[in-house]
Amino acid sequence: NSKVIQTPRYLVKGQGQKAKMRCIPEKGHPVVFWYQQNKNNEFKFLINFQNQEVLQQIDMTEKRFSAECPSNSPCSLEIQSSEAGDSALYLCASSLEGASNSDYTFGSGTRLLVI
Amino acid sequence: GDKVKQSPSALSLQEGTNSALRCNFSIAATTVQWFLQNPRGSLINLFYLVPGTKENGRLKSAFDSKESYSTLHIRDAQLEDSGTYFCAAMNYNQGKLIFGQGTKLSIKP
Numbered sequence: 400n401s402k403v404i405q406t407p408r409y410l411v412k413g414q415g416q417k418a419k420m421r422c423i424p425e426k427g428h429p430v431v432f433w434y435q436q437n438k439n440n441e442f443k444f445l446i447n448f449q450n451q452e453v454l455q456q457i458d459m460t461e462k463r464f465s466a467e468c469p470s471n472s473p474c475s476l477e478i479q480s481s482e483a484g485d486s487a488l489y490l491c492a493s494s495l496e497g498a499s500n501s502d503y504t505f506g507s508g509t510r511l512l513v514i
Numbered sequence: 515g516d517k518v519k520q521s522p523s524a525l526s527l528q529e530g531t532n533s534a535l536r537c538n539f540s541i542a543a544t545t546v547q548w549f550l551q552n553p554r555g556s557l558i559n560l561f562y563l564v565p566g567t568k569e570n571g572r573l574k575s576a577f578d579s580k581e582s583y584s585t586l587h588i589r590d591a592q593l594e595d596s597g598t599y600f601c602a603a604m605n606y607n608q609g610k611l612i613f614g615q616g617t618k619l620s621i622k623p
Contacts, residue, residue, distance in 0.1 A: 401556060432610065436555075440598065442613035455609060488555050492611075502547055502562035503602075503611060508555045 402426070405491050405506035406473075412481045412513050419477040420509040424468075424493030430454075431474050432503065433466065436488040445489075448474065481513040517541045518603050520614035527591050527621050535599055535617045539582040543603035546577045546584045547611065551598045560586070560599075588619075596621045 402425040412418045424431050433445040446456035448468040460466065468474040478485055488510050492503040519538045527533055537546070548560040561568050563577040563584065572592075577584040584601055598618045602611040 434613075440600075440616045442600075442602075442611075444610045447610060490555075490557065492557075502545075502559060504559060505549070505557035508557075510555060 401504065401506050403491055403493050403504050403506035405489075405509050407509060408507070410509055410511045412511065414481055414483060414513055416481050417477055417479060418481045418485070418511055418513070419475060420489055420491075420511070421473040421475050422491030422493075422506055423473045424491070425504050428493035428495055428504070430494040430496065431468050432492045432494070433460075433476050434490045434492065436490060436508075438487070442490075445476070478511075481511075483513050486511055486513045516615070517612050518543075518601060518614040520599075520601055520617050522617060523615065524618040525620070527619065529591060529593060529621055529623050531591055533588045533591060533619070535586040535588075535601075535619075537584045537601035537603070537614050539584075539603050541603060541605045541608070541612065543577075543579060543582065543584075544606050545604040546575075547602045547604075548575055548584070548586050549600045549602065550595075551600060551616070553597065557600070591619075591621045593621050593623060595619060 404423040432447040435443045445460045447454045465477045488508045490508045492505045495501040546563045549557045561575040565579040567576040572589045574587045598616045602613045
């Protein structure tokens with residue numbers, strides 16, 4: 400069982416609806432990453448945090464997603480207005496040191512279907 | 515372009531045989547991770563590598579940063595080894611893992 404806990408396991412939303420998913424990183428890991436894996440197995444980096452601060456995010460995340468990692472609460476990633484192309488597996492990972500210094504532990508993912 | 519290129523894209527093996535998966539990098543990779551994604555979607559950590567080799571049971575992996583490649587060897591393949599294997603490279607300047615496109619491995623009895 401993964402030490403990174405993601406909820407919900409599955410999420411079904413209509414176009415235009417908000418879609419929110421959560422991640423509890425491995426205990427003691429201050430660095431959190433979100434990736435989107437599409438049906439072609441392509442991984443897209445979305446955003447990462449160190450503690451509560453955003454380190455990097457792509458343009459799409461900044462414009463269409465709301466993400467945070469508050470202290471003592473799960474991290475969250477929310478699509479403000481879901482589109483069909485957002486249907487994918489959303490994977491959260493955490494790391495002890497981030498960047499190139501340590502390995503990532505991934506959660507089991509939230510599979511989003513936008514209908 | 516493909517910064518992390520995996521080969522083969524798919525592989526079918528008889529139970530008990532051996533195989534080798536490969537990743538070639540067009541970026542200056544500093545570390546490499548290998549994962550197995552099961553049918554439920556969970557990414558299972560197999561190896562985290564700095565340049566060198568590691569072994570764990572029937573699995574062995576190597577990372578050569580100078581020649582920009584990594585390999586994963588599976589010995590005596592078992593049915594439970596089936597799934598999609600991903601390598602991912604870390605480049606210090608990028609600050610994040612960059613994934614290959616995966617190798618889908620099917621083990622037949």
